Every structure is written in C-alpha cells, then in structure tokens.
Amino acid sequence: MNHLPQAWGRPRDDVYGTYDRSYLQTSTPNSHTQSPAVTGTSVLAIKFNGGVAMAADKLASYGSLARFTDVKRIRVFDKTTVVGFGGDISDMQYIDRLLDSIDVEENYSSNGNTLNAKNVHTYLAKVLYKRRSKFDPLWNQILVAGFDDDSKPFLSSADLLGTTFSAPHLATGFGAHLAIPILRRLFPEEMPVENIGKEEAVAALRECMKVLFYRDARSLDQYSLAVVTSDGVELKEDEKLEAQSWNFAENIRGYGTQVN
Amino acid sequence: MFRNNYDNDSVTFSPQGRIFQVEYAQEAVKQGSVVVGIVSKTHAVLVGLKRNAEELSSYQKKVIAIDSHMGIAIAGLASDARVLSNFMKQQSLGSRLTYGRAIPLERIVLHIGDRAQTNTQHYGRRPYGVGLLIAGVDDSGPHLFEFQPSGMTQEMVACAIGARSQMARTYLEKNLEQFADCGRDQLIGHGLKALKETLSQDKELTVENTTVGIAGLAREGSVGKIENFKLYDGQDIVPLLEALEAATSGTEAVGAESMEVDS
Numbered sequence: 001m002n003h004l005p006q007a008w009g010r011p012r013d014d015v016y017g018t019y020d021r022s023y024l025q026t027s028t029p030n031s032h033t034q035s036p037a038v039t040g041t042s043v044l045a046i047k048f049n050g051g052v053a054m055a056a057d058k059l060a061s062y063g064s065l066a067r068f069t070d071v072k073r074i075r076v077f078d079k080t081t082v083v084g085f086g087g088d089i090s091d092m093q094y095i096d097r098l099l100d101s102i103d104v105e106e107n108y109s110s111n112g113n114t115l116n117a118k119n120v121h122t123y124l125a126k127v128l129y130k131r132r133s134k135f136d137p138l139w140n141q142i143l144v145a146g147f148d149d150d151s152k153p154f155l156s157s158a159d160l161l162g163t164t165f166s167a168p169h170l171a172t173g174f175g176a177h178l179a180i181p182i183l184r185r186l187f188p189e190e191m192p193v194e195n196i197g198k199e200e201a202v203a204a205l206r207e208c209m210k211v212l213f214y215r216d217a218r219s220l221d222q223y224s225l226a227v228v229t230s231d232g233v234e235l236k237e238d239e240k241l242e243a244q245s246w247n248f249a250e251n252i253r254g255y256g257t258q259v260n
Numbered sequence: 261m262f263r264n265n266y267d268n269d270s271v272t273f274s275p276q277g278r279i280f281q282v283e284y285a286q287e288a289v290k291q292g293s294v295v296v297g298i299v300s301k302t303h304a305v306l307v308g309l310k311r312n313a314e315e316l317s318s319y320q321k322k323v324i325a326i327d328s329h330m331g332i333a334i335a336g337l338a339s340d341a342r343v344l345s346n347f348m349k350q351q352s353l354g355s356r357l358t359y360g361r362a363i364p365l366e367r368i369v370l371h372i373g374d375r376a377q378t379n380t381q382h383y384g385r386r387p388y389g390v391g392l393l394i395a396g397v398d399d400s401g402p403h404l405f406e407f408q409p410s411g412m413t414q415e416m417v418a419c420a421i422g423a424r425s426q427m428a429r430t431y432l433e434k435n436l437e438q439f440a441d442c443g444r445d446q447l448i449g450h451g452l453k454a455l456k457e458t459l460s461q462d463k464e465l466t467v468e469n470t471t472v473g474i475a476g477l478a479r480e481g482s483v484g485k486i487e488n489f490k491l492y493d494g495q496d497i498v499p500l501l502e503a504l505e506a507a508t509s510g511t512e513a514v515g516a517e518s519m520e521v522d523s
Contacts (some may be wrong), residue, residue, distance in 0.1 A: 077429055109364060109366045109367060109370075114399070115361070118360060119359040119361045120362075122358065122359055122360035123358055123359050126357070126358050149485075163325060
C-alpha cells in the first residue's frame with residue numbers, strides 16, 4: 001500500500017486503479033483581468049472658490065460599441081463627497097458597493113465622526129493598490145472631490161496602479177489629453193483657486209465636455225454634473241450638450257474616405 | 261458538600277441567571293489599583309495610582325498612550341491590558357493607514373467591547389481580567405469611556421474603577437457640575453483630588469505612584485485641532501503635584517482657622 005503523503009485520502013490504486021489526476025488540475029492557469037470590458041471614458045473636475053465641480057458623460061462602451069447610454073459614473077458619498085469613475089464599469093460597480101458598505105458602517109455611530117473626501121480618497125487608493133499588487137487590478141481611474149480635514153476644497157485622483165496625485169483641475173481618459181490643456185489655458189497654474197467662481201468653473205466643464213464629444217469617439221452628449229460646496233452636493237444627472245456646432249468637421253482631412 | 265457547579269466556565273448560566281466567571285473577572289478589576297477619568301467640554305483626563313509589587317521593583321504602568329489622540333488607564337490584570345492595548349494600537353494605526361484619519365473613540369471602544377464579549381461566549385476561553393478607562397478626542401470632541409470584562413462599554417462624564425474607587429466616585433459625584441467648564445489644569449486637579457480620596461491613611465500621592473494622561477481640543481491660535489495625548493510620569497508630574505498641594509493647603513488653612521475659632 002502506498003503510504004506516501006500524496007496518496008493520503010485518495011482511493012487505493014490496487015483496488016480502484018490509477019487515480020485520474022487530470023481532475024486535480026484546471027486546463028489553464030488562473031488568470032486575472034488583463035483588460036477592461038465595458039468602459040466609461042473621461043471624468044473632468046475642477047476646484048473653484050469654495051468647492052469642486054465634476055462632470056462625466058453617461059456612456060458605457062463595449063470596445064467601440066456604444067453599449068449603454070444611461071450609466072451614472074458620478075456617485076455621492078455621505079452628502080459631502082463625490083467620486084467619479086473612468087474605466088471599467090463593473091469594477092466601478094464593485095467599488096460603489098465597497099463605498100456603500102463603509103458608508104453604512106460609518107453611520108452606525110452617528111455622533112459627528114464622518115469620512116471626508118480626503119479619507120475616501122486614501123481608502124480608495126489603498127484598495128486599488130492592494131488589487132494591483134495581487135496582479136488583479138480594478139481597472140479604473142477615479143477622481144474624488146470634496147473637502148479635506150481643514151474644510152478646504154479637495155480634489156485628487158487614484159488609478160488602477162494605486163498611483164495618486166492631485167491638482168486644481170484633473171481629468172481621466174481622453175479628457176487628460178483634450179480637456180486639461182483647455183482648463184490650463186482658462187485657469188493657469190499660477191492663478192489662485194480663490195479667483196475662480198463656481199459659474200465660471202461649471203461653464204468651463206461644459207465647454208470641455210463639448211470638445212470631448214466632438215473629438216472622443218467613445219463619448220456622449222449626455223452627462224452628469226456634480227458641484228460640491230459647503231452647502232452639500234448638487235448632482236444633476238440629465239445634462240445635455242447645448243449649442244453644438246459641427247462646422248469644423250468639414251475641414252478635417254486625413255480620416256475616412258475623402259480623396260483630397 | 262456544597263459546591264458551585266456554575267462557575268467552571270464562562271458559557272454556563274447559573275439558575276439565577278448569573279455568569280460567575282464574568283463576575284470573578286470583575287472582581288479582578290476591583291483588586292487593581294484605582295484609576296480616575298474625567299471629561300470636560302475641552303479635555304479628557306486620566307489619573308492613576310501606580311503600585312509596586314515589592315519595595316525593590318518598579319511601579320506598574322497604569323496609563324498607556326494608544327495613539328496621538330487617545331490613551332487608556334487600566335485596573336486589573338496588567339498582562340491582559342497589554343494585549344488589549346496592543347490591539348487598540350493596531351486598530352488606530354490601521355485607521356490612520358487606510359483612511360488617513362484618527363480612529364473615532366466610540367468605534368475602537370465598541371471593537372474591544374465586542375472582543376471581550378466573545379470571550380464570555382466561547383467554551384475554553386476566559387474573560388479579560390481588566391477594566392479600562394478610555395479617554396481622548398476625535399471629530400466630535402473629548403470623550404471618556406468605561407470598559408468592563410463583561411464587554412460592557414459606556415460613555416461617562418467621570419468614572420473611577422479599581423480598589424477603593426468608591427471614595428473617588430463619591431468625590432466625582434459631589435463635584436459633577438463643575439467638570440464641564442473646567443480648564444485643563446483644573447480638570448487634572450479634580451482628577452488628583454479624586455485619586456487622593458481613595459488613599460488609605462498612611463499613603464500619599466508621590467512622584468513615584470502618580471500618573472496622569474490628558475488629551476484635549478487645541479487652544480485657539482495653536483497649530484492643529486487637537487492637543488495630543490500627553491503622559492505625565494515620574495519627574496514630569498512634580499508641577500502637577502505641587503499645584504495640587506498649593507490648592508489643598510489653601511483650603512486646609514481656612515479650615516484650621518475656623519477650628520481655632522470654634523475652640
């Protein structure tokens with residue numbers, strides 16, 4: 001009788017024949033997410049005097065297919081913080097559930113202790129870094145907006161690698177290429193955030209969303225817009241681009257089937 | 261012969277609805293030397309009387325800093341307290357790491373409360389033989405909590421646990437109204453006076469046997485929102501004892517005068 005440890009607990013070969021070891025293995029090695037599936041594109045956000053504004057369109061693409069057109073990619077946390085998600089939609093929904101559960105936990109004790117935007121951002125960055133270290137990343141870039149410990153406007157980013165950074169205006173995805181230069185021209189770096197009004201900031205975001213719709217083929221003309229101030233969060237989820245002008249399209253050369 | 265059959269483990273109720281092992285653990289708290297905690301609108305203070313096991317040994321720690329915003333005072337088995345305080349230190353560091361935030365006091369107190377309760381409901385385990393006073397500040401201001409081996413936790417305005425703590429509680433009850441508006445030094449003074457009440461005739465508060473920990477909201481104009489938990493031990497306690505001396509000798513002098521008038 002085989003007394004070696006690898007035979008323990010298995011049917012005896014001399015009675016039942018050789019054990020079919022192929023059952024012990026799966027045909028392929030375990031594999032983790034290697035690319036996102038259904039994705040959302042840009043999230044834009046900008047700090048202004050006394051708050052932060054954020055916008056993200058409502059499209060979820062499956063590759064280049066515009067799969068869902070009513071996906072809300074900005075969520076409110078604890079009435080004081082907004083979180084905007086670019087990247088994989090199912091991972092966004094998972095993180096959304098994580099945030100729901102810490103929100104519930106936090107509200108068990110109701111006496112004045114709350115997580116602010118900075119705390120939420122630290123938490124999300126830790127979650128994202130943990131997952132990338134498991135080689136199973138949550139495929140998102142996330143913007144968190146709200147207030148920090150000193151009640152000053154807070155805006156910061158965290159991505160699927162666990163990298164974090166912050167700036168007076170931030171954008172994910174295509175917006176990082178198209179919207180950031182526009183925002184930088186409107187609100188140069190040396191311009192203090194206190195000089196930027198709420199209306200001005202929101203108007204700039206709307207303008208950037210329009211440019212993104214013109215040029216980003218994975219974007220949509222419907223978007224969510226959130227404004228965080230000390231009064232709370234104002235989240236509008238039925239915004240539409242207005243006053244579009246496609247005249248410039250005639251002059252574009254080098255794409256499609258035109259000859260000259 | 262009569263034997264109590266209901267105190268062999270902490271999972272069996274007696275027919276009277278008591279769990280003897282838990283009650284015995286609470287006795288262990290009463291054997292520990294006394295600690296006092298008081299909270300005002302701005303500060304939370306812990307005061308403890310340290311004991312030395314023998315003349316030649318050092319004094320047992322009574323007040324332990326957990327994090328920069330909170331600390332605990334212990335009465336009972338010091339080794340059990342060490343396990344609990346290590347756990348609390350881990351929890352508060354965990355909160356700072358994952359959220360970048362000092363852990364709210366109520367949260368950490370409920371956590372150790374849950375741990376202690378589990379010990380009373382599993383066969384082969386025993387309750388912690390230690391009571392704690394947890395004091396500190398968080399976003400909702402200064403707090404003082406009491407923790408018992410049964411897993412019971414309560415928020416308190418003022419509290420004393422340990423040997424002869426009834427004397428301190430009597431003092432606290434008598435002066436209850438004053439605590440809310442006390443300043444930092446006054447609050448420490450009340451703590452030390454309450455501690456002094458518990459001393460037997462031949463004992464007094466000394467540099468060796470007195471320990472104080474205090475945390476609070478920062479004074480206006482200073483950096484940061486809170487005044488970090490500060491532990492006064494050994495020579496650091498001298499000014500506090502001198503202040504107590506000055507305060508009490510003042511009142512005693514008045515007492516002595518009136519005595520003379522009487523006779």
